[in-house]
Every structure is written in structure tokens, then in C-alpha cells.
Amino acid sequence: MAQVADVIVVGAGNAALCAAIAARETGASVLVLEKADEGERGGNTFFTGGGYRFPYNGLDDIRRLIPDLSDEEVDRIDVGSYPAPKFKEDLVRVTEGRADEAMVDHLIENAYPTVQWMNQVAGQRWVLMYGRQAYEVDGKLRFWGGMIVEGVGGGEGISESLFAQLPKHDIDVRYGTKGTGLLTDNTGRVTGVRVKDREGYHDLEAGAVVLAAGGFEANTEMRTRYLGAGWEVAKVRGTRHNTGDMIKAALDIGAQSYGHWSGAHAVAWDMMAPPTGNRRIGDLYQKHSYPLGLIVNVHGERFVDEGADLRNYTYAKYGREILKQPHAVAYQLFDQQTVHRLRDEYRIKEATKAEADSIPELASNLGIDVGGLVRTIEAYNAACQDGHYDPSKLDGLGTVGIEPPKSNWALPFNKPPYVGYAVTCGITFTFGGLRIDAKSAQVLDTEDEPIPGLYAAGELVGGLFWHNYPGGTGLMAGSVFGRAAGASAGKATTGA
Numbered sequence: 001m002a003q004v005a006d007v008i009v010v011g012a013g014n015a016a017l018c019a020a021i022a023a024r025e026t027g028a029s030v031l032v033l034e035k036a037d038e039g040e041r042g043g044n045t046f047f048t049g050g051g052y053r054f055p056y057n058g059l060d061d062i063r064r065l066i067p068d069l070s071d072e073e074v075d076r077i078d079v080g081s082y083p084a085p086k087f088k089e090d091l092v093r094v095t096e097g098r099a100d101e102a103m104v105d106h107l108i109e110n111a112y113p114t115v116q117w118m119n120q121v122a123g124q125r126w127v128l129m130y131g132r133q134a135y136e137v138d139g140k141l142r143f144w145g146g147m148i149v150e151g152v153g154g155g156e157g158i159s160e161s162l163f164a165q166l167p168k169h170d171i172d173v174r175y176g177t178k179g180t181g182l183l184t185d186n187t188g189r190v191t192g193v194r195v196k197d198r199e200g201y202h203d204l205e206a207g208a209v210v211l212a213a214g215g216f217e218a219n220t221e222m223r224t225r226y227l228g229a230g231w232e233v234a235k236v237r238g239t240r241h242n243t244g245d246m247i248k249a250a251l252d253i254g255a256q257s258y259g260h261w262s263g264a265h266a267v268a269w270d271m272m273a274p275p276t277g278n279r280r281i282g283d284l285y286q287k288h289s290y291p292l293g294l295i296v297n298v299h300g301e302r303f304v305d306e307g308a309d310l311r312n313y314t315y316a317k318y319g320r321e322i323l324k325q326p327h328a329v330a331y332q333l334f335d336q337q338t339v340h341r342l343r344d345e346y347r348i349k350e351a352t353k354a355e356a357d358s359i360p361e362l363a364s365n366l367g368i369d370v371g372g373l374v375r376t377i378e379a380y381n382a383a384c385q386d387g388h389y390d391p392s393k394l395d396g397l398g399t400v401g402i403e404p405p406k407s408n409w410a411l412p413f414n415k416p417p418y419v420g421y422a423v424t425c426g427i428t429f430t431f432g433g434l435r436i437d438a439k440s441a442q443v444l445d446t447e448d449e450p451i452p453g454l455y456a457a458g459e460l461v462g463g464l465f466w467h468n469y470p471g472g473t474g475l476m477a478g479s480v481f482g483r484a485a486g487a488s489a490g491k492a493t494t495g496a
């Protein structure tokens, strides 16, 4: 059978399209297979806020990436710095020391060059994340949290600018084409992909295959099997198409499973959101301003330290904590000291929200136990201390004498009208997946040997994220390892 291309890329999210372009740069011909129809293309990448985490040493690095920043704008902002060792420290800290070190090093070393590459090869333009990652402090907009830049147009913008490059590079996409298995020869080399489209099953041969078909978050059975009981009821924040197909296909031919298979990125997500992502709303069902307020369950009890760390380092693990609460529901509460600082997603008309002039009224409007909430707020207010409040850093303004504490930004909750938002657990992506060689992104087998002809990138790769995740690392890792996978697959087929 004739090859359809030198390299087949399975998936059409960020990791896949970076891989496709990088493979093409080596001179290889490339075919992209997308399970979704064209109107639903782009995977979770389409749904993202488009935030990228990369190391930078100060304003000069940001200006190199965003050359149209005016001097006037620069005078109003403080971008600080985010050196590579700090990125590594954050990644190791939030993953409780388990992140694969070779992958971490490769990611951090290649992150900044890769956002520059995306600008060069995909015309991707970058902007500062004014609305989400900066607070006004002492007359300046101070950026915080290591992720301060997003792609123009957010996830949709990134997805569209990558797709727009494909015709320019002579890369075809077959929509409505689901990978269902991998073809191998008698030596164990991967020689293509078995697919299913509207006409039925076909075998497509290629010199090499890159898998970038996302995790298994949209597969109810796999979610429950690997993440545990209760995960059936989690809402899926993004695409309904990431059902673990290519993880299973690779395991079937002897690929090694790797990483935190019972772990996932999961956040506070509007209680009334649909079961899977809505492309018009995108990421706006998320509710990420909780460090400014309080989180309680239906009994009115707090169950996490809302101020344990900057938002970027807690949000991805708090979805799981919400799932553990009665009815998998929680409520984020704010008063007038903080409500003006809430992120854009709190202002959509779809938000499940209530307002009230008193705590009992707020509880009753949201369906929270009234006595429970009154007791919690009284105890919380009594535990608040005097001190300097600064939401752009860990200000140490913590409570004393309550469990769980609120370790930073603990202003008394006493300035009505009060506002509350009802949230549940929204799963973003799963952490477990395939094992790759960190530099070449070639898939390893159960004996740690590279599988000839098989490469992988994006959320179907395991090893980087465990327990938790620093915001903005998913897209960055997808681009870095996607680019590596595409370049390696291309070189393997062209000898470039």
C-alpha cells in the first residue's frame, strides 16, 4: 500500500499543529487527521484562554515578543521577571517533586524559543494578560504568577492562526477521521494509522506517526476507571472528542504508560454549564477569582485554603476538592471590597449567581444552609488580622485560629451587598498517558526502548504533571513537545 504522507499527525490541537508544521520544516510531507468535523476542530486548544508560561528575565524579553508595546504602556506596567530556575521550582513544587526532570528541563529550555518560533512560522502574535494576570497596585499594573502573556484571540486565535498556516505549508487535514489503531510491521515499526470515517475503516500508511490526540477527560468510563468514583459527574470543560483513543491504541502495541493516571487538571466551573464545552462561551464558565473571596459547600462550611498560593498554583487541584463536597457543588462568595477585582468570566450572563444584602439572605438565595454559613463567616471574620492587603503577591494577610486557614488576602467578609457564584468540578485534561523520550518525543515501549516511527506530544503524554499544575504550562508543553515530535518524525522519514 502506498504511503499517504511521510508523516501522519493524529489530532488537530496545538500540539498536533505545531508538530505538523515542524515536520514540514524538515521537508517531510504531512497529513493531519482530525476526529472532529471542521466546525468542531481544534480540540481543547480552541477552548483555552491562550495563556502561555515561559521564563523571561524582564521587560526586554517581553518587548522582544510583543514589539508593539508602546512606551506609554510600558510606563504603566510592572512585568517583573520569571527566571528559568523559578519556573523549574514552581513545576517541581506543585507536582510534589514528581515531574519528570528530563521533560521539565527540555520544556523550560525550549519554552521561550518556541513562542518566538510560533510567531515566525505561524504568525502568532502575543499580548499581555491585562485582565487576568495583573492587579493595579500603587498606581501600576503589576503582573504576577509567572504566566503573563497570551496568544492574540485566546485559544480560538491560537487555533485559527495555526490552521491558517496549513495550506501555506501544503499540509492537508482530513476531518471526521478518527484514529482507532496503529499499524506495525514485523519489526515493530509503526507504519501508519487505522482510521474510521463516514465510509468505514481504512488503513493509512506513513513513514512516521505523531500522536497528539489529547487525554481521556471526555471518556466517562476511563475517567471513572482511572480517576476514581465520582468523576462520572464532572463536567468536561473542553472538547467532547478527547476520549483516550490514541492512548489505548499506543498501549495496545506495547507503548509504556507513564505519569499520574489517577490525576487530572480540574477547576471550579459554573454549576449549570453543559456536560462538555460550549465553543461560544469557551473558558468563561471557569471561576478563578476565589483567592479574593471565600469558598463554602452546601452546609456553609469552608473546605480549602482559598489563599494558599497565587491562583495559578491552586486552581487546577481545587476542582477535585469541589467534587468531594456534597452534590459536587460549592459556592464562591465575595463582598464589595473585592467584587470589582473579579475576572471577566464573572460578568457573563450565563453565570449562576445570587446577590444579597445580608449573609442569611445570601445563603438562602444560593441554597446554602443559613445557620452554617452565618457561623462560618462569624468565625472567619473573628480570625482575620490587621495588615497590608496586596492581591498581586503573597501578602501574608492570613487568618489565625481557624481550619482551614486562609493564608493570604484574608480581608474580613463584611461589606454588603454580597455576591455568590455556584460552581462544580470542571475537568480540563488528564495527567496520565504515554512515555516519551524528553528530547526527541519518541514514544518508549515498556522496556524503555524507542518505538520506531512513533512520536507523541500534548496531553496524551504523561510524566510532566502530577497532583497539580502551574497555569499556562499545558499549551507551552504542547508547543515544545509538539515541535520536537514533528521535527523528529520529519527527520526520521526524510533523513534531514
Ligand SMILES: Cc1cc2nc3c(=O)[nH]c(=O)nc-3n(C[C@H](O)[C@H](O)[C@H](O)COP(=O)(O)OP(=O)(O)OC[C@H]3O[C@@H](n4cnc5c(N)ncnc54)[C@H](O)[C@@H]3O)c2cc1C
Pocket: 010, 011, 012, 013, 014, 015, 016, 033, 034, 035, 036, 041, 042, 043, 044, 045, 046, 047, 048, 049, 050, 051, 052, 053, 177, 178, 179, 180, 212, 213, 214, 215, 237, 238, 239, 241, 242, 243, 244, 245, 246, 282, 283, 428, 429, 457, 458, 459, 460, 471, 472, 473, 474, 475, 476, 478
Ligand atoms: C476551558 C479550557 C481552558 C484552558 N486554558 C488554558 C490556558 O490558558 N493555558 C494553557 O496552557 N492551557 C489551557 N488549557 C489546557 C489546554 O487546553 C491543553 O493543555 C492543550 O490545549 C492541549 O493541547 P493538545 O494538543 O494536547 O490537545 P487538544 O487541543 O485537546 O487536541 C486534541 C486533538 O485530538 C483530536 N482527537 C482526539 N481523539 C482523536 C482520534 N481518535 N483521532 C483523531 N483525532 C483525535 C481532537 O479532536 C483534537 O483536535 C485549557 C483547557 C480548557 C479545556
